[in-house]
Structures are given as C-alpha cells and as structure tokens.
Amino acid sequence: MKKSKVLIGLVLLMSALGLAAQEQIVIQQDEQAEQIFAEGVIFYRNRDYAAANEQFARLIEPGRGHQRLSAALIMHARTSYLLRDYKAVEQDLRRLIRYFPESRYIPHARYLMALVHFQRADYFQSARQFLWLVDFSDDDRIAAESLTSARVLLDEYLSLDDVKKLQRDTAGKNGLALVVLAEARKLMQEREAGAAAELISEFLEKNAGSTLEKELRAALDRTKEALREVTRIGVILPLTGAYATEGKAMLDGLRYAEDEFKRNNPSGPAFEFVVRDSESRIIKALQEMQALVADPRVICVVGEFENFITAALAGLADAHDLPLLAPVATDVGIAGLGSSVFQLSPDLxxxxxxxxxxxxxxxxxxxxxxxxxxxxxxxxxxxxxxxxxxxxxxxxxxxxxxxxxxxxxxxxxxxxxxxxxxxxxxxxxxxxxxxxxxxxxxxxxxxxxxxxxxxxxxxxxxxxxxxxxxxxxxxxxxxxxxxxxxxxxxxxxxxxxxxxxxxxxxxxxxxxxxxxxxxxxxxxxxxxxxxxxxSYYYDPTSLAYIAFRDAYRKARGRTPERWELTGYDAARAVLHTLEKGAASRKQVREILAGGEKIKGRANLIHLDPRTRTNTEVNILKIDRTVIRKVDTPDGG
Missing domain, CATH: 3.40.50.2300 (Response regulator)
Incomplete structure (x- = not known):
C-alpha cells in the first residue's frame, strides 16, 4: 500500500468522522482483557451479538489501554452495526483512528463506515468509501466485497451527475475504472454512445494495467456497436378500436414521411419506427409505453390520439426522460406534465x-x-x-x-x-x-x-x-x-x-x-x-397541396386528408431532430425545446421553449362552400 494514498484515505475517513487531531493512549498488557475478548469472540461466532457487544464494550471503556483495544474497538463497531446502533459505530471508529492511525483494522473501519452511510441512504459517501477500498485495502476479501458493493451503488443508486463527481474524487486506478464503466453505462442509457466511447478510450490511454481492462474494452466495443445501431422511434396509435380509422390514417401519413425522408437522404441517419397499437384503450397504451421506455434504443415516442390517454403516457414518458410528441392532444396542461412532453397541436x-x-x-x-x-x-x-x-x-x-x-x-x-x-x-x-x-x-x-x-x-x-x-x-x-x-x-x-x-x-x-x-x-x-x-388547415386547391397529394396518391394509393397530414407533420417534427444530429433522448428534447419552426402540411409547428406547446394557429372563414384562411396581424 502506498503510504501517501493511505494518508489521503485516513484524512477522508477522519473528516467523515469529524476528527480534528490524533491522540495517543498508553497500551499495557492486560490478561483479563484477553479473556474478556475471547469470550466476546465466542458470543460473536454464536451470533449472540448483544452479548458480544457487552463484552467488547467492557474493553473500550474510556482511559483503558491494553493489547486488545484496537481489535475490541473494531469488534464493538461490528456488533453495534449488527444491532443497528450506527452512532456507536461512528464513535468506535473515531477512537480507532485517533488511537491507532496505522492499524491493520483501518480497512475494516472504512468498510463499516461505508455500510453505515448506506444504511443512512448517503449512497454517494458509501460509494466513495468502497471505491477507496478497491485499490488500497490490504485485505483482499474486503477489496473484493468493496468492488461488488461499489458496482451496485454506481449502477443502481447514483445518478449520472453523482458518478461524474466520484470520477473527480476517486484516486485508485481500479476504483476509477469502476466509475468510468458506470458512467459509460449511464451515458448509453441516455443514448450518448459517442460520449461513452470517448470516456472509456481516454481512460484506457491514461491508465494501462487496470484489472478491469478487459471489461473496459468489452464496454468500448458495445459503445462502438451502438453507434452503428439503428435509432428507434416509438409510435403509439389506435390501430384498432373506436379510433382505428383516424389512427390508421395518421400511421399512413407517418410512413409516407419516413419513405420520403429516406429517399431524399440516402446517406442520412439510420432509423426505424416501432409501431404499437393502443387499441383505443388506456391500459394497453401504457403497457406499450412501458416497453418502449425500457428500450434504450428508443429516443422518442409519437402518440397518442385521445387527450386523456396522451396525458397518461406523458407522465410515464417524463418519469423516464423519454420525449413524447403528442400530435393531436389539445387539452390545456398536457405539455406542462413534464419537460419531455411536447404538444404539436396548439392547445385550446x-x-x-x-x-x-x-x-x-x-x-x-x-x-x-x-x-x-x-x-x-x-x-x-x-x-x-x-x-x-x-x-x-x-x-x-x-x-x-x-x-x-x-x-x-x-x-x-x-x-x-x-x-x-x-x-x-x-x-x-x-x-x-x-x-x-x-x-x-x-x-x-x-x-x-x-x-x-x-x-x-x-x-x-x-x-x-x-x-x-x-x-x-x-x-x-x-x-x-x-x-x-x-x-x-x-x-x-x-x-x-x-x-x-x-x-x-x-x-x-x-x-x-x-x-x-x-x-x-x-x-x-x-x-x-x-x-x-x-389547429390545422390545408387548401385543397393550392398548387403545393395538389403536388403533394398526387405524389402521396402514387406512393400510398389514397388521398391525404386531415389525419394523414397530421401523421406526416408529427413525423416531420421527429425527422427534424434527426437532421439536426439527435441520437439520444436528451438531444431530441433539447432540439425540440429550441423553438425552431418546423414546416408541416397541416400546420406550421412552432413550439414555445417555455410551454413546449405549438403556438401556431389558423384563423379561418366559411365563405359560402369554401373554407379560407384569413390574414392576421401576426401573419398566421
């Protein structure tokens, strides 16, 4: 163990325990202490932790110095932990550090302190202690257990921001490798494969010889493979049930936009629409949304048709930072359910x-x-x-x-x-x-x-x-x-x-x-x-619409009307983010929140960065048998 690293570890542990200075104690040979300690160990092995705790407590009374004091302190701390007396654990470890700063029990003290932090739900400090032990514990068993515990904390309990902070605080090569692996996994969940690959590559260049190098290189291969994967866009529409006609028409418009984009951008980003049928039922829609949320390749979802189903999907999507583009919903407040929810139609x-x-x-x-x-x-x-x-x-x-x-x-x-x-x-x-x-x-x-x-x-x-x-x-x-x-x-x-x-x-x-x-x-x-x-308007007599209509009829065998155009526009909003380079949920969210105008066939989409709702409306007039768009002061 490097002495400088041990000193750094002691300073961190002393800080966590509130210690300011070391204090010496006179150690004397005490035969009675040996007997009491042995009795305490017997109780401990028999899992009578309360009795063991009482025995060890006799050995750590203030002012009593003997050959078993350091061992008694760590054993009293262990039994206190098992008895869930975490305050006593801290007091014991504080005295151990004060009296025996170079004791062989210091790794045990750090391990116990990590467990106490975990029990108190201070997962950051718990991981910090475990990561130190991975590299600097003289006890191989403690180092191995710390590695396992640190991995669980990094993956299951800490956020991406917490993991990034630990990367700055971790001194050991193997502990840092664990942090890098965890950060890379979380970046992959965010569809940030490029950032994950860069992070691992940089670590490998600067830290050759890590015991986790094989795992790091396997993770790097996965990030490179992910960069070659097809981006997935979820679609939840009522393809059966009460609104099947409208849902199928919207899907047809979406498919046309997909084909048009791929035809015009042969070397563009690879993507696919993952279509799910809500069956016009809220429970089915939520089940399909859960499946899409769990797929890290899905960077956003388009759906649904009804206001109340869309609102339910919005809550689930935002809880997992998955952007939801609502093409039809106009109820006030749906976009307000979360920063990942966007209403492509102007609300009421x-x-x-x-x-x-x-x-x-x-x-x-x-x-x-x-x-x-x-x-x-x-x-x-x-x-x-x-x-x-x-x-x-x-x-x-x-x-x-x-x-x-x-x-x-x-x-x-x-x-x-x-x-x-x-x-x-x-x-x-x-x-x-x-x-x-x-x-x-x-x-x-x-x-x-x-x-x-x-x-x-x-x-x-x-x-x-x-x-x-x-x-x-x-x-x-x-x-x-x-x-x-x-x-x-x-x-x-x-x-x-x-x-x-x-x-x-x-x-x-x-x-x-x-x-x-x-x-x-x-x-x-x-x-x-x-x-x-x-929220929509198209002039069936305009040259632009006629050209679009004829191309659509040729490709899809039907005339595009309101719901086909709505599906087309929703697809255009998604494809706009791909054109801007979006490859993750976060990037889709950021681009949509940028306030850019996206030209559609049924309406212009201009999302307010603050409300994430389309601000563009159409003021129309019934002129005998024709519906016309009227001029407005804002040019709408």
Missing part, C-alpha cells in the same frame, strides 16, 4: 386566445356572448376566450355580456337565446338611459324594463314583449357570439341564432371545420361568414 387556450385577439384587433368587435357545451372542451375554450377579452377591457373597452351553457344535443335551447335577447335589450335600455340621465344609477331598472315592454306590447297590439318579438326586434348590440361547439351541434345552434334574430358575428372553434360544405346547402346560409380557429 392558445386557440381561443388567438381567436379573441383577432376578433378585437382585426374585426374591431367589442361585446361578446358565449354559448358552449357544459363539458371540458367547452369550459377550456370559453375560459381562455373570456380571459383574453377581459384582459383587453381597459385598453379596448371589451366585455363578455353573458355566458350560456347547454347539455347534450342542443335541439332546442330557446331559453338560453331568450335570456341573451333579454340581457342584450336591457343593456340597450341601460346604455341609453346612462347617456341621457346622470341620475340613472338611482333608477329602478326592473320597473323601467317592465314599462318598456308594456309600451312595446301596446304599440304592436300584442301580448308579447320585446324578447319574444324576434322578427320585429333584432339584437344588434352584441358584436360577436363565441360558440365552441361540436360539428354535429352546428346545425341546431346556427339555425336558432338566426331564428332568435341575433345580428352578430359567429366565432367558433375547430369543430366548425365542416367537410363537404357544398353538399350542405340548407345549412350554408346559417353558417356563411363564420370565423373560427383551427
């Missing part, structure tokens, strides 16, 4: 706020009402739209006049429309009186409203008030009605909006993206001019 809050800004800034609308289904989709859209309008109240005098909700199929929600009419007419009355009568605040508004209705009924010779006289009195003081409703609900609400004579701009959400408008002639006059927000 982003969409609703963008529409509200357009309504105020470009359409110059001031007053709004909302009508929406009483569910999660309707609530998220209305909350975000209203929040944006409320934030503009001071600068733009905007306001939400009222909000109305419905359940189920809105075949007849006349009550809600009558309430809107009444609120609107009361607002006209109050605004008029406020301008003409300074004392308006003190007036009885209910009485005024009753008087107004009586006058109208008398004038029109009818028993119906202004609210019921739809054809006679249109509502003109509501600038916009925001209706984030489902496609199947449009025919009910659009007609009733006209029937109740609300002269207002219709604003909607993505489900207003009505297919085959040319065949819905009866509905056209009710929805014409509607402006709505969408």
């Amino acid at each position: 809050e982003t969409q609703a706020r963008a529409l509200a800004r357009y309504a105020v800034d470009s359409l110059q609308l001031k007053t709004f009402v909302t009508i929406a289904p009483q569910d999660e989709y309707g609530r998220q859209m209305v909350d975000a739209f209203s929040a944006e309008i409320d934030s503009r109240t001071r600068t733009d005098s905007t306001s939400i006049v009222t909000q109305r909700w419905y359940y189920g199929v809105p075949e007849n929600i006349g009550r809600q429309f009558k309430e809107i009419r009444e609120i609107a007419f009361k607002k006209v009355m109050e605004d008029t009186l406020r301008e003409r009568h300074p004392e308006f605040v003190g007036l009885d508004r209910d009485s005024l409203w009753t008087a107004l209705n009586e006058a109208i009924m008398l004038e029109n010779n009818t028993r119906e008030g202004i609210v019921e006289l739809n054809s006679h009195f249109p509502v003109t003081n509501i600038d916009g009605v925001f209706m984030p409703i489902y496609a199947e609900d449009v025919r009910y609400l659009a007609r009733q909006l006209t029937y109740f004579n609300l002269k207002t701009q219709i604003l909607g959400g993505e489900y207003w993206y009505l297919n085959n408008l040319d065949k819905l002639r009866e509905l056209q006059r009710y929805v014409d001019g509607t402006i709505f927000v969408s």
Whole structure:
C-alpha cells in the first residue's frame, strides 16, 4: 500500500468522522482483557451479538489501554452495526483512528463506515468509501466485497451527475475504472454512445494495467456497436378500436414521411419506427409505453390520439426522460406534465386566445356572448376566450355580456337565446338611459324594463314583449357570439341564432371545420361568414397541396386528408431532430425545446421553449362552400 494514498484515505475517513487531531493512549498488557475478548469472540461466532457487544464494550471503556483495544474497538463497531446502533459505530471508529492511525483494522473501519452511510441512504459517501477500498485495502476479501458493493451503488443508486463527481474524487486506478464503466453505462442509457466511447478510450490511454481492462474494452466495443445501431422511434396509435380509422390514417401519413425522408437522404441517419397499437384503450397504451421506455434504443415516442390517454403516457414518458410528441392532444396542461412532453397541436387556450385577439384587433368587435357545451372542451375554450377579452377591457373597452351553457344535443335551447335577447335589450335600455340621465344609477331598472315592454306590447297590439318579438326586434348590440361547439351541434345552434334574430358575428372553434360544405346547402346560409380557429388547415386547391397529394396518391394509393397530414407533420417534427444530429433522448428534447419552426402540411409547428406547446394557429372563414384562411396581424 502506498503510504501517501493511505494518508489521503485516513484524512477522508477522519473528516467523515469529524476528527480534528490524533491522540495517543498508553497500551499495557492486560490478561483479563484477553479473556474478556475471547469470550466476546465466542458470543460473536454464536451470533449472540448483544452479548458480544457487552463484552467488547467492557474493553473500550474510556482511559483503558491494553493489547486488545484496537481489535475490541473494531469488534464493538461490528456488533453495534449488527444491532443497528450506527452512532456507536461512528464513535468506535473515531477512537480507532485517533488511537491507532496505522492499524491493520483501518480497512475494516472504512468498510463499516461505508455500510453505515448506506444504511443512512448517503449512497454517494458509501460509494466513495468502497471505491477507496478497491485499490488500497490490504485485505483482499474486503477489496473484493468493496468492488461488488461499489458496482451496485454506481449502477443502481447514483445518478449520472453523482458518478461524474466520484470520477473527480476517486484516486485508485481500479476504483476509477469502476466509475468510468458506470458512467459509460449511464451515458448509453441516455443514448450518448459517442460520449461513452470517448470516456472509456481516454481512460484506457491514461491508465494501462487496470484489472478491469478487459471489461473496459468489452464496454468500448458495445459503445462502438451502438453507434452503428439503428435509432428507434416509438409510435403509439389506435390501430384498432373506436379510433382505428383516424389512427390508421395518421400511421399512413407517418410512413409516407419516413419513405420520403429516406429517399431524399440516402446517406442520412439510420432509423426505424416501432409501431404499437393502443387499441383505443388506456391500459394497453401504457403497457406499450412501458416497453418502449425500457428500450434504450428508443429516443422518442409519437402518440397518442385521445387527450386523456396522451396525458397518461406523458407522465410515464417524463418519469423516464423519454420525449413524447403528442400530435393531436389539445387539452390545456398536457405539455406542462413534464419537460419531455411536447404538444404539436396548439392547445385550446392558445386557440381561443388567438381567436379573441383577432376578433378585437382585426374585426374591431367589442361585446361578446358565449354559448358552449357544459363539458371540458367547452369550459377550456370559453375560459381562455373570456380571459383574453377581459384582459383587453381597459385598453379596448371589451366585455363578455353573458355566458350560456347547454347539455347534450342542443335541439332546442330557446331559453338560453331568450335570456341573451333579454340581457342584450336591457343593456340597450341601460346604455341609453346612462347617456341621457346622470341620475340613472338611482333608477329602478326592473320597473323601467317592465314599462318598456308594456309600451312595446301596446304599440304592436300584442301580448308579447320585446324578447319574444324576434322578427320585429333584432339584437344588434352584441358584436360577436363565441360558440365552441361540436360539428354535429352546428346545425341546431346556427339555425336558432338566426331564428332568435341575433345580428352578430359567429366565432367558433375547430369543430366548425365542416367537410363537404357544398353538399350542405340548407345549412350554408346559417353558417356563411363564420370565423373560427383551427389547429390545422390545408387548401385543397393550392398548387403545393395538389403536388403533394398526387405524389402521396402514387406512393400510398389514397388521398391525404386531415389525419394523414397530421401523421406526416408529427413525423416531420421527429425527422427534424434527426437532421439536426439527435441520437439520444436528451438531444431530441433539447432540439425540440429550441423553438425552431418546423414546416408541416397541416400546420406550421412552432413550439414555445417555455410551454413546449405549438403556438401556431389558423384563423379561418366559411365563405359560402369554401373554407379560407384569413390574414392576421401576426401573419398566421
């Protein structure tokens, strides 16, 4: 053992035990001590550790110096450890170092201290002690056991950052080799095969003759082989079950993007899509995700289709630092579940706020009402739209006049429309009186409203008030009605909006993206001019789309529509990271979080580095039988 290394080890151990200086003790021959020690050893061998501990405790009483003191200290420490009295272990080892700094029991002391650190869950310090013993213990058995223990700690208990710190702290060649092997394994798990190969190669160049050299060279071969392996990209989609049609269409678009990329980049990075069927079930999706997470060759996953399944996958993916690219999910907060989660579609809050800004800034609308289904989709859209309008109240005098909700199929929600009419007419009355009568605040508004209705009924010779006289009195003081409703609900609400004579701009959400408008002639006059927000848009008459469509038809034998284009765009986002050199989960995450714009076919993907959600939306307008994209101030 090198004396300088032993001294370094003693300094570390003394520091761990809180020792400041050495102290001498007078050793005298003591026959009674020999007998007591022998009795203690017998109890120890018979596994009566409490009795053994009592015997050894008699030998280490303060001020008692004899030929068995160092052995008694280490044996009392051992039995105290077995009895889980870790404080006593520390006290014994502290005295051993103080009295006998060059004792042959020092390696035993360090081994015990490593075990105490482990029991206290201080795995870093435990590994530090074991690594020292690997190289500098005179006891081959302790060195071998320390090597095994250090390997377990490095692989199972310590993070990559902890292992890197140990590399700087470890002095011995074989202990350092263990650290390098562990760091390389962890880098391989992060898909950092290049960094792992460089680390091992550098160690071998500087540290020839390590007893672990054969293992190091085998690890180096594995890293080189990994560099030649095909990168895997997981895909979880509903290929059977309730959403099989949509899932299969998305997979077809993804496959087309894969073929296109490989055709255009024959010498590009080797990769493959590993496709798994969620069967439209959350449990199956999670099972497939677990398998992908466990495969170190998988650098990211694309999936799923439904919001709640995507959210479940997001939690699992982020727990293992595996990037998840959600191509469809729009619920607010999914990307917020972890730094490895990316929403390729703008979430509902982003969409609703963008529409509200357009309504105020470009359409110059001031007053709004909302009508929406009483569910999660309707609530998220209305909350975000209203929040944006409320934030503009001071600068733009905007306001939400009222909000109305419905359940189920809105075949007849006349009550809600009558309430809107009444609120609107009361607002006209109050605004008029406020301008003409300074004392308006003190007036009885209910009485005024009753008087107004009586006058109208008398004038029109009818028993119906202004609210019921739809054809006679249109509502003109509501600038916009925001209706984030489902496609199947449009025919009910659009007609009733006209029937109740609300002269207002219709604003909607993505489900207003009505297919085959040319065949819905009866509905056209009710929805014409509607402006709505969408996460996707493609112009079927544009030359760019026609060229893409024809190439797609030739290659895949089908026409690309919404879900094919969505799958294509998701693939393009992944392939963008490969083009940038991504070969690990970490690199995929860093590139996606970089904020670069990725051009897709259904939408531009521009992930906010902070929220990891796509910020690009499409403001669209129904123009008779065609859906057109409108110009926005930000060029969207």
